[in-house]
Amino acid sequence: MVVGAGIVGLAHAVEAVARGLSVTVVERDERAVGASVRNFGHGCVTAQVGEALAFGERARGTWLRLGREAGFAALETGTVVVARAAEELAALEELATERGADDVVLLDAAGVGARVRVPGALGGAFLPRDLRVDPRAAAPAIAAWLAAQPGVAFRWATPVLGVAEGVVRTGRGDLHADRVVVCTGHDLDRLLPEVAEDAGLQRCVLQMLQVRVPGVRLDPALLTGSSMLRYPALSRTAGAQALRRRWESERPDLLGAVVNHMITQRPPGSDGAGDLVVGDTHAYARTHPPFSDESLDDLLLAETRSLLGVPASGVRVVHRWRGVYASAAGEFLRAPVAPGVTAVSVTSGIGMTTAFGLAPSVLDSL
Template identity: 30%
Template sequence: MRMRKKYDLIVVGGGVLGTFHAYHALEQGLRVAVIEKDKRPQGATVRNFGQVVPSGMNTKWQEYGRESLNIYRQIQDRFDISVRHNGSVYLASNEEEVQLIEELSSINQKNGYTSQLLTRQECLEKYPGLKPGYVKAGLFFPDEVTVEPRVMIGRLLQYLIKEKGLDYYDSTHVLNCAQVTGGVSVLTSKGTELEAGKVIICCGSEFKTLYPQLFAGSDLEVTKLQMLQTVPQPGYELKGSVLTGLSIRRYEAFYECPSFAAIKAREVPDSFEKKWGIHILFKQAADGSVIIGDSHEYARAADADDLGFDLRTDVDDFMIIEAQKIIALPSYEIQNRWFGIYSQCKTQDLFQHTIDGAIHIVTGIGGKGMTGSAGFSKENIKRVFDLK
């Protein structure tokens, strides 16, 4: 006889989007389970920089990101999930980029989001090793934070299990979701049958397996990103997230700047950095190593395997050369290289679809996950459960 257990909510997928849905449901006093197909999350949640940067988002998602900052801090005050309050900076390398950060500063003033324009000298004093020949000015966001992604999600789940009563089913696949009287029945690969009033599916692979036709008809695409990690840098401190000129030319927040379209139109269309979607970011990890990246290679979600599992050495080499033009780290010896893959939608912010009023598919948050998931999930739980 199958074990049957009843919940208010079952979340499929223990990544950052799924786990924050669970967090907010638990905060509302609901009985919650998370089902994760791996022993611990292995996807985009643990294969990114760990930057929480609402500054890079458009106005709508910046609101979610700013709420995320509050949530990260609230949790960190209660339980160490690796949050460091160390700010973010965008470094402009020419007059066009200076114009963009000045325009974004004005937008932030109207939005009530704190930022500070830095002179070239202030940037050089604040960020050791920054090359005088590169930087013209900077835009600093003091309220932004960083996390250690491979640490954060595990600790957050641990906190929810120990302190909030979350039931966590790891190494477990969902074989079937079916509406039953009063909710949804979920059959797992371990022979467990769980029931819940609502199910939220935040895992792209489980979405593909459970609802293949819906998945095939979606506008989801996948992005492959390459990143590098130096050896630890003893005696060297690079605070916060450092985003540079190529980031200014890619991040959504800058699309709202009056000069953005004209500046983008003047870029060389067949440049190597545009072909591989490269922008140079730096973030120092807790062990003193520096993470550098990243690149972007795209494919339809149905064709994700076409991206392959190899790392392009020409992309890595290009990122290192460009990084060396910006910051003189004590060492550029690389100890680790990896890629991450995340899904996103071509025509909307993320993929949302409801089946039978009780099964909610929410996925494809793309590069907004670490920054936007906490804030978005808070609003979405209220919507799903019709809470005030």
């Protein structure tokens, strides 16, 4: 039994089906509405390290298979990381040396321009192994595909009140299973507060935007220097560390808001096809105030206009939202709760990238 039908919970259900197990997914809402649909749809494989890199590489194949079988677009568009400063170029060169030309393709200014229109780019890199999906379509498509498999059941709109060995207590009565995986993400403390407290779990709240910029086409995801300060394969380079030192005096606004300025484009056939998903800022606390800060949206919009070289009148906001994910030390929480019961959460904002690689390791441990 899986508690939670976000992408992490669905990944565990997919892996259970692959192993010939029966599986029931219990979800408090009528559909996934949390972190799994409020993100960029970016499978950021190459910029990870260690266990996250291994999980991302394994998840990549599962995403491509599910795209075919469940009927949603999983696109091998890759990522362009644009460099507009010498330190950023140095960081990308260090990563290319470490990973090799198959994973990191260095670009000069013309090479960047052939893929994305970014005025003032000194160069960049293309990460061909990264993927792009539409998160608003992928999660429901995977749930529908699972529901059609033998031995799979969903209990939607069913709040879980407690878990113990062999049982999940819900607002609709008790459910029984040999093994239980709790995948409630940032709301783990609502169900298992002591597990969340032991892990130091907080909520990371993001501000994100969907904007319309006529004439802009971005097949790959687009990352910037601020992304190099966020993703571990780049942030540990000497170039990124030098960039952070310079930004401490020159761009304290970006550092203070913990900005990862990146952009993906809504895919053809989607709601808002061609619009750009722009983000994101990061704030950490167990309980956040319910109010968005307009100055953070203004910062993201200004950075987007500067990056793409468009006037203020050329960017129209279509949607604004607050994303949220679980944050704790390390990238993954895997905590035994009771015999046969495990709590699992991706605690670093890379659930879309890694969940389908994480799930097999969790089922191996049960």
